[in-house]
Amino acid sequence: MDDKKIIFSGVQPSGVLTIGNYLGAVKNWVELQEEYNCLFSIVDLHAITVQQEPAKLRQRCMEFLALYLACGLDPEKCLLFFQSHVPQHAELSWALTCTTYMGELSRMTQFKDKTRNKQDANIGAGLFNYPVLMAADILLYQTDLVPVGVDQKQHLELARNLAERFNRIYGDVFKVPEPYIPKMGAKIMSLADPTKKMSKSDENVNSYISVIDDADTIIRKIKRAVTDSDNRIIRGEGKEGIENLMTIYGSMTGRSYEEIEQEFEGKGYGEFKAAVGEAVAEGLKDVREKYNYLLQNKDYLKEVAKNGSDNAYKMAARTLRKVHRKLGFVDRF
Numbered sequence: 001m002d003d004k005k006i007i008f009s010g011v012q013p014s015g016v017l018t019i020g021n022y023l024g025a026v027k028n029w030v031e032l033q034e035e036y037n038c039l040f041s042i043v044d045l046h047a048i049t050v051q052q053e054p055a056k057l058r059q060r061c062m063e064f065l066a067l068y069l070a071c072g073l074d075p076e077k078c079l080l081f082f083q084s085h086v087p088q089h090a091e092l093s094w095a096l097t098c099t100t101y102m103g104e105l106s107r108m109t110q111f112k113d114k115t116r117n118k119q120d121a122n123i124g125a126g127l128f129n130y131p132v133l134m135a136a137d138i139l140l141y142q143t144d145l146v147p148v149g150v151d152q153k154q155h156l157e158l159a160r161n162l163a164e165r166f167n168r169i170y171g172d173v174f175k176v177p178e179p180y181i182p183k184m185g186a187k188i189m190s191l192a193d194p195t196k197k198m199s200k201s202d203e204n205v206n207s208y209i210s211v212i213d214d215a216d217t218i219i220r221k222i223k224r225a226v227t228d229s230d231n232r233i234i235r236g237e238g239k240e241g242i243e244n245l246m247t248i249y250g251s252m253t254g255r256s257y258e259e260i261e262q263e264f265e266g267k268g269y270g271e272f273k274a275a276v277g278e279a280v281a282e283g284l285k286d287v288r289e290k291y292n293y294l295l296q297n298k299d300y301l302k303e304v305a306k307n308g309s310d311n312a313y314k315m316a317a318r319t320l321r322k323v324h325r326k327l328g329f330v331d332r333f
């Protein structure tokens with residue numbers, strides 16, 4: 001293995017990938033794969049913490065693999081795999097569960113949010129233990145850096161604590177991972193309410209653009225985006241909608257806010273929105289075409305996933321073997 005640092009991130013196979021995810025995260029990953037040894041896993045074990053329809057889950061997992069490839073992740077440069085294909089995730093999760101405190105897991109804000117107004121009797125133990133599984137994902141690969149959004153910071157902190165605790169009790173096994181803060185991922189706001197983050201789980205489909213929306217849909221959604229009545233393409237108080245469109249346009253075309261202001265000086269929102277719609281449709285055209293092509297090529301997708309999990313398996317097995325030794329398990333005969 002070369003001496004590049006290791007990056008791990010998990011992707012939930014749920015919802016759709018929006019231009020928020022694309023411009024804020026996935027585009028960054030495409031750059032990371034040049035500099036680091038990256039592992040990106042589609043975390044199906046995490047997905048079943050809430051009940052799934054099996055046929056849909058299977059379909060969605062393949063679609064997500066196709067999506068990430070279409071966005072530019074290159075299986076020659078990073079490992080892409082399904083979490084359930086590497087059984088060590090679940091195995092390490094158990095070992096870590098035994099050194100995790102109920103108190104720690106009860107303090108996870110995502111768990112508290114997801115279980116608010118529910119009775120203990122009806123809360124799945126998987127949902128409670130989910131951050132331990134996430135820690136196992138990360139620690140299995142001796143990960144140096146984990147690119148995550150703010151909502152996952154607390155889970156990453158737990159992974160660090162669990163690594164340090166295990167190392168202290170049983171002796172050094174795990175690298176203690178650090179969060180990776182991307183240089184500048186654009187934050188994309190909702191098209192319906194520009195004070196809110198664009199989110200794939202928003203029930204209003206006009207509030208987000210999926211990376212595989214067709215050109216007409218993209219142009220229509222941008223046209224309907226909430227703005228203001230000032231009719232000037234500049235940033236400022238009360239102009240969050242316009243600023244958001246400027247951010248989107250800038251991220252797609254590589255232009256700065258100043259350049260965009262100059263380009264549209266004296267022009268109205270109609271013309272600006274048309275230009276943004278065109279730029280987004282054009283920028284995502286390749287993604288959409290590649291995605292559709294890949295979905296027709298299941299054998300290729302399977303080969304990518306197999307190669308990814310074969311390689312991930314080897315790395316994971318090495319760590320788990322050490323863990324078993326430290327714990328005092330008898331070697332396999």
Ligand code: AMP
Nearest residue numbers: 020021024025148149186187188197198
């Ligand atoms: P999520 O879809 O919330 O699970 O987020 C997956 C990744 O995409 C995280 O790294 C987020 O920070 C990023 N992301 C999600 N929505 C946006 C957005 N509207 N703008 C920028 N980045 C986003």
Ligand code: TRP
Nearest residue numbers: 008009010011012043134137146
């Ligand atoms: N929990 C993360 C999410 O919901 C997904 C995830 C699972 C993950 N395992 C991970 C992210 C390991 C980073 C590292 O988005």
